[in-house]
Amino acid sequence: MSELNVKFGEKEISLPAPATAADAIKAFDRDALKRTLAARVNGAEVDLYSQINIGSGYAAIEPITLDSRDGLEIIRHSAAHLLAAAVLDLFPGTKLGIGPALMDDPRYGFFYDVIAPRQLTEADLPIIEKRMKAMAKQNLPYRRENVDKKRILEIFKERGEPLKCELIDEKVQEAASIYYIDNSPFIDFCLGPHVPHTGKLQAFKLLALSGAYWKGDAEREQMQRIYGIAFATQNELDAWIKQREEAEKRDHRKLGRELDLFSISDDYGQGLILWHPKGGIVRMEMERLLREELEKRGYSFVFTPHIAKRQLWSISGHEENYAESMYAPTSIEDEEYRLKPMNCPFHIGIYKSSPRSYR
Ligand SMILES: [Zn+2]
Numbered sequence: 001m002s003e004l005n006v007k008f009g010e011k012e013i014s015l016p017a018p019a020t021a022a023d024a025i026k027a028f029d030r031d032a033l034k035r036t037l038a039a040r041v042n043g044a045e046v047d048l049y050s051q052i053n054i055g056s057g058y059a060a061i062e063p064i065t066l067d068s069r070d071g072l073e074i075i076r077h078s079a080a081h082l083l084a085a086a087v088l089d090l091f092p093g094t095k096l097g098i099g100p101a102l103m104d105d106p107r108y109g110f111f112y113d114v115i116a117p118r119q120l121t122e123a124d125l126p127i128i129e130k131r132m133k134a135m136a137k138q139n140l141p142y143r144r145e146n147v148d149k150k151r152i153l154e155i156f157k158e159r160g161e162p163l164k165c166e167l168i169d170e171k172v173q174e175a176a177s178i179y180y181i182d183n184s185p186f187i188d189f190c191l192g193p194h195v196p197h198t199g200k201l202q203a204f205k206l207l208a209l210s211g212a213y214w215k216g217d218a219e220r221e222q223m224q225r226i227y228g229i230a231f232a233t234q235n236e237l238d239a240w241i242k243q244r245e246e247a248e249k250r251d252h253r254k255l256g257r258e259l260d261l262f263s264i265s266d267d268y269g270q271g272l273i274l275w276h277p278k279g280g281i282v283r284m285e286m287e288r289l290l291r292e293e294l295e296k297r298g299y300s301f302v303f304t305p306h307i308a309k310r311q312l313w314s315i316s317g318h319e320e321n322y323a324e325s326m327y328a329p330t331s332i333e334d335e336e337y338r339l340k341p342m343n344c345p346f347h348i349g350i351y352k353s354s355p356r357s358y359r
Pocket of ligand 1: 081179188190191192194
């Protein structure tokens with residue numbers, strides 16, 4: 001029988017081969033395995049129950065635990081798959097787009113883009129969530145298979161998944177991994193890793209439904225995006241929901257209306273603020289504070305116009321590089337002007353207004 005040399009931090013042992021990442025972690029620290037979702041083998045993220053495949057030398061094993069950021073990402077990513085599995089289960093014939101984890105969005109933790117046989121509504125979210133919870137309880141394994149490109153395309157073509165086929169065609173060279181959630185209708189083309197089984201997903205919630213386009217392109221298929229959030233524990237999820245409710249209470253649009261500070265109306269344009277008298281007081285006070293602080297710190301004040309001749313923005317290079325994000329030129333007394341995208345050319349003008357020595 002061959003042996004496998006594995007390292008766990010400073011410790012080294014030999015294991016009978018073949019062995020999985022889970023075997024190795026268990027050999028070093030039985031308790032650690034309970035908290036572990038996946039592993040890094042010589043730096044590469046792998047599923048916990050994938051075989052360690054290193055040839056000769058040492059395999060440095062690092063558990064990815066559920067209290068780490070990478071662990072949270074695996075939870076959210078796996079939850080997105082569970083969402084797709086529940087949608088496929090409830091609405092056979094649904095076509096899948098993409099479903100990533102979101103780690104830096106304060107509102108959501110994952111989403112999946114789908115085209116269901118009928119338009120989904122907000123009322124479907126609790127039903128889908130309930131199905132996800134039922135599937136989580138069944139401890140369904142996430143199973144990886146390595147497949148060559150031709151076969152992957154066949155599989156997804158047979159399943160009537162044209163968008164996945166498009167993605168596979170673009171991204172796969174020769175072979176890639178696909179994942180099954182066993183005893184569910186779910187298959188996805190994905191690099192992984194995932195949690196070993198759906199039972200590891202214990203704290204998740206679906207939050208919202210919105211429209212989306214395939215590849216964000218308004219010319220392409222219209223899809224529905226289902227948003228959710230997931231954490232390692234119910235406590236973390238509860239705290240997050242509470243925090244979100246508190247933030248909603250402090251939403252500036254809500255406070256602006258309730259405290260009669262300002263109003264926004266689509267008649268004038270989204271995001272254009274009409275300051276009411278009380279809001280005016282807040283604004284003046286903030287401006288006063290800002291001015292005082294700037295003076296205290298030795299800043300001088302200059303003022304420059306909001307528009308300048310078009311020629312200036314051509315010389316500065318703004319027109320050449322940023323014309324698409326600038327407002328269109330406007331003609332005043334036979335001269336073309338543009339609204340300033342930046343202050344710098346004006347400040348250069350102030351500098352140039354008197355001769356200066358390079359010393
Ligand atoms: Zn995946």
